[in-house]
Amino acid sequence: MKNYLILYFIFISTIFGNKIIHEKVQSVPYGISVPIKAFLNVSETNVHRFSLLYRPIGNIEFIEIPLIHMGNSMYLSEIPGDFLKRDVLEYYLLLEMSNQTQAYFPSFDAVNNPIRIHIESPDTGQINESTLSENIRDFDIEGITPDLVIISPKPGERVLRQDLYIALSYFSIKDVDPKRVKVFLDGKDVSGKAQIDSSYLSIPSIGITAGLHTVRVNISNIYGQKFNDFSWSFTVVPGDVIGFGTIKKQTSKIWANYTGGKVNKQNLDFGEINFNYNIDLDWLLMDVVYSKSSLENKNTQPKDRYYINFKNDFMKLKLGDSYPNVDEYGWNGKRVRGINFIFDKGPIYLNVINGKTNRAVQGDPDNNAMFISNIDSTLTDWTIGLSRNNYTFQQDVFASKVKFKFGKKAYWDINYIKVQDNIATVSRIVPNAIITLPDELVPEINSALILDDYFQSTGNLYSIRYDSLINNYSTIFNNVDTLFLPTKNWEGDKPQGNFILGSNVQFGFDDSRILIKSGFSLSLLNLNKWNNIQNISELDSLSYDVTNDAFFFEYINLDTSINISQYESYFNFSENGQPLIPFIFKNDTMTVTKFLNLSSLNRYSKLQLRYLGHRIELGKKRNGPDYYSILNPFIRTNYQENYFSDGVNLFQNKLLMYFKKSKITEGLYSEQVTPIDTKRNLFNISLYPGSGLPTFNFGFISSHRSNGLDKLNIISDTVEGTTSTTIITDTLDNRIDLLSNQFN
Structure with missing residues (x-):
């Protein structure tokens, strides 16, 4: 019996797993809030946003609310009871992935064919002899869409104002009661103005303005039974304008959020004000989003979010904040503020990104933006060394990705990412920085001073502003002769640089039931741009390796003919590189095997089979020990994995x-x-x-x-x-x- 059960699980299933798993809600009580539960068959890290969109029947716009992650793969939201007071409510689910793809439930044209919830009458179950006939007359033919023919205008059609004519035929429906046919234009009942008979209706066009309009028709037969509502939309264009520049639709909304409470004895107290504006010009869609957070602070990375997004059938341009997915290894969702341009037409896909992933932060003057890093007391006249801390360099990013598509079955892409900390964006001096004196320096304070003229004291702690210290240190201290602040190699974070080159290829067979994927990503990391090298000979004589013999510590043969300056526009090499000796510096022949096993290279290859509902995958991946991406720092490195997996939904x-x-x-x-x-x-x-x-x-x-x-x-x-x-x-x-x- 167990053998048969195993065979049943493996071979009987004939369905493929969807990204969204959800059991449709068919009916709910009148005015009672209804929970909407869904499960995702994707990793949480790949989810950008998961939303529930709903509207009472007759409304044009959907209301969007987020589905909250409740643990594991489950997400939950709720439709308020105030929206469950009409006969029908429509909803669908929208999943937006971090790689800019989308999935819907229902999967086929969810916006125009959403799930319908039938709302039970508030007096359901209270049937007596006097109301029985009325209940029979109000019985709906649920789930049956009437057989209608739209005469004019067609769904989605753009029609000139002077040519507008609205007409619908339901000739094939038997026993239609014209008195029970209801017509709504943009949610307003216009049945009294419409011409309605048993097989045909029309709406006069007088008074209908330019813009997007929706007609909804409710048809009942002579027995009082109602069919599903039927609706379609069209656009009225003013005058002789039929194309470019006409506003097809526009919406806007503003809302606020506040979160307060206490978690693990930590207070939560923050809020957001959000604004969203959308406009559809038919040939171009534009979105404007701005979110103002109460957590915004110039001494941290930005908490506010904003962008302007333009898109059409082949182009997307986002100005402001975006979350690109250039490569699985190099850049997979980290926020950037700048320009994100995508061109996708036919066999060519191009993505260009230019912006900043970190803004410059000078440091909080009251929180060790400057401090005393060392004291040299070996001589009679002491030297005090200052340094900078708690700052962040502006991080400039440029990336591009080109993909060549061969139908829907194969593609090849190549991507390039350059990340550079901009040293000039952090000041050497913070004039109003508060500096705390170390204990060994306190006894050297001139006893003749009035301390309050220079210091802020708390117990045995003495603090002084930098500008006061630099101007008066020889007066304040007895034996201090020099105050030194270096121009580089501060105690805080060192400026870094990162160069990444990657490529991916995919082949599909049998309607993509068989997928072969492979790719690599190669990185070069500069851990300290203050220690850049100008000539390869500097590696030949690094540290105690003082012999200039074209060898790195008599171990690696260096190619001394290489001119490092030719790479400056891409990457700066330094004494703190990772890897320290890149392969291009080695005087060695590069073979395919050596390239695939470079210490700074990640690579993968996998075969995916999707048959009988199974998702079988065989793969191998190798992440080199020296690979590092500043934009994706949590990738596991220094390991390789061979694996086999199978998943099935039943x-x-x-x-x-x-x-x-x-x-x-x-x-x-x-x-x-x-x-x-x-x-x-x-x-x-x-x-x-x-x-x-x-x-x-x-x-x-x-x-x-x-x-x-x-x-x-x-x-x-x-x-x-x-x-x-x-x-x-x-x-x-x-x-x-x-x-x-x-x-x-």
């Missing part, structure tokens, strides 16, 4: 099963003779029985981690020639973890 996405088997190797430097290998197996079952019912998640993980050594020989007292014969046998830790989560 019973209309109510049961999700996932299995993954992998081998992970940590420690990729060639000098590391005993890398750590981890063999890992993961099996997960998730059950989502339906709305209002508890959900279950069961996870099974086994992991075996080893460096290949099971015995350690400890050698001691080697000076006297004795060797210990102590042997330690490695102890393996075997355990099984069972985790179950249940929540409503």
Whole structure:
């Protein structure tokens, strides 16, 4: 029986998993708030925004509210009861990914074909003999769309004002009662003005202004039974204007949020004011968004958000804040403020980004923006060293990505990212900075001074403004002769630079049921631009390697013919590089194998198969130990992984099963003779029985981690020639973890 059950799970399923898993709400009580629950079949890190959009029947615009992440893969929101007082309410779900793609539920034309919730009458169930006939007459033919023919204007059509004629035919519907046919124009009942008979209706065009209009028709038969409402929209154009520059639709809204409370004894107290304006010019859509936060502070990175977005069928231009996805490794969602331009037409995709990912912060004058870093008291006349701290350089970014698409089955892209800290944006001096004296300097204060003229004191702590210190240090202290503030290499963060070059390729077969993907990303990191080198010979004589022999510490042969200045427009090399000796500096022949195993290169390749509802993936990825992206700093490095996984959704996405088997190797430097290998197996079952019912998640993980050594020989007292014969046998830790989560 168990064998048959396993075969059933593997082979019977014939559905593919959707990104959004949701059980439709069919009907709700009158005026009672209804929760909307959904599950996402994607990683939370890939979600930019997940929204619920709803409207009472007859309304043109949808109301958008966020779905809140409740844990694991579940998201929850609520439609207020005040909106559940008409016969029908419509809604759909919108998922916006960090890679700028979107998913809808329902998946097919959700905006025009949303889910419909039928709202029960407030007196449902109170049926007696006197009201029985009335209830029968009001019985709706639920779920049946009337067979209508739109004569004019067609859905989405743009029509001149003088040519406007609104007409609809329902000839094929039997037993229509003209007295029960209702017509609404932009939500207003115009049945009294319309010409209505048993097979046809028309609306006079007198008084209809230019702009977007929606007609909704409610049809009932002679038995009092109502069909689903039917609606369509069209645009009236004034005069002879038919195309460029006409406003098709515009909306705006302003709202405020406030959060207050206490979490772990920490007070929460912040608010936001938001403004959103949208305009549709038919050939171009424009969005203006501004969010003002009470947390905005010039001494931190910005909390305010704003952008202006222009887009049409082949172009997107965003000015302000955006969250680009250039590459999985190099840049995957970090905010940038500047220009983000995308051109996507036919086989060409181009993305160009120019802006700032960090703004310059000089530091809080009252919080160690400047401080005394060292005191040289070896001579009679002391020297005090000052330094800067708690600042942030402006981080300038330029990136571009070009993709060549070969139909819908294959593409190849190449991307380039350049990140540079702008040293000039942080001042060497903060005149009003408060500097606290270290304890060893307090006894050197001139006892003849009136302390309050120079210092702010709290107990034994003495603080002084920088401008007062620099102008009076020889008077304030007995033995201080020099006050020194360096122009570079401050104690705070060092200015950095980053260069990344990447490429990806994909091939699809059998309607993309078979996908082959591969790519790489190569990085160069400058950890301190203050220590840039101008000539490769500086690496030849670095530190105690004083011999100029074209070798780095007699180990790496350097190509001394390279002119470093030719790379200055892309990257600045320094004594603090990662890797310290890039491959282009080596006097060595670069082969494909050597390139693929560079210490600063990440690469991956995978095969995806989607058949019988299964999502099978075989892959290999290798993240070099020296790879680093300033814009994506949390990528795991210095490991490689080979893996196999399979996921399947059963019973209309109510049961999700996932299995993954992998081998992970940590420690990729060639000098590391005993890398750590981890063999890992993961099996997960998730059950989502339906709305209002508890959900279950069961996870099974086994992991075996080893460096290949099971015995350690400890050698001691080697000076006297004795060797210990102590042997330690490695102890393996075997355990099984069972985790179950249940929540409503």
